[in-house]
Amino acid sequence: MTMTTDCGALLERSLAYALGSVAAVPPGSLERTTPCAEWALGELLGHLDDSLDALYEGLTGGRIGLSPAVPAAGDLACAFRTRACAVLGAWAAGPGERVLVGEVPLDMRVMAAVGAVEITVHGWDVARSCGLPRPVPGALAAELLPVARCVVAAEDRGVRFAAPVAVPPHAEPGDRLLAFLGRGR
Known part of the structure; x- marks a missing residue:
């Protein structure tokens, strides 16, 4: 990722895909069931809600706590849509330049880009759980x-991500992204 990346647009496109x-x-x-072996679809939607809550917290307060948010109650898909709009509104309002994640400072653009990876890939997971063929858009x-290559370390494998999956050299960008994060077709 270069610092010239428009992370707001990247975040917006990831949210549009996941929505x-x-x-x-x-x-x-x-x-x-979902491609995330330990999670049912409701748990995955709860995790997405927590991710959006963390992004919103970082964008509006300049700090992300390390405790998970209180899970949304009721219609989890509706809760995701509501939080997605709140995140986009917070980005449009002009976030600061840095956010504290626990006690570690992080560039706001990096937080947005990492959030975009999380949202996009779990958006694919949701589609897959529902039996929908929704490839991740190639440009995204x-x-x-x-x-993803910058932030997923070897120690994340087996904990947060499965081992990478082999893909042919001519694979589409979406397939390469998913394969790197341990997801096969």
């Missing part, structure tokens, strides 16, 4: 893959 996936969640489907994936 399309979340819109397809049928009622009564929260127990469906091409921008997110360098970010």
Whole structure:
């Protein structure tokens, strides 16, 4: 990721992609399996809600606590849409330059780019859980893959991410992004 990347636009595009996936969640489907082996769809949506809450907290308060947010109650897809709009509004209001994650300072653009990876990939997970073929848009994936390569370390494998999956050299950018993060087609 270069510092010339428009992280606000990247975040907006990732949210738009994920919103399309979340819109397809049928009622009564929260127990469906997901590509995230330990999570059912409802838990994945709860995790997405927590991720958006952390982004919002960083954008509006300049600090992200290390405690998870109180999970949303009720319609988790609706909660995701509401938080997504709040995050976009907070970015548009002009975030500061730095955010504290725990006690570690982080460039706000880096936080937004990492958030975009999280949101996009879990948006794909949601679509997959619902049986929808929603490839990650190529241009979005091409921008997110360098970010993912910068922030996913070997010690994250087996904990937060599975081992990378092999893809052919001519694979689409979305397939390369998903494969790097341990997801196969």
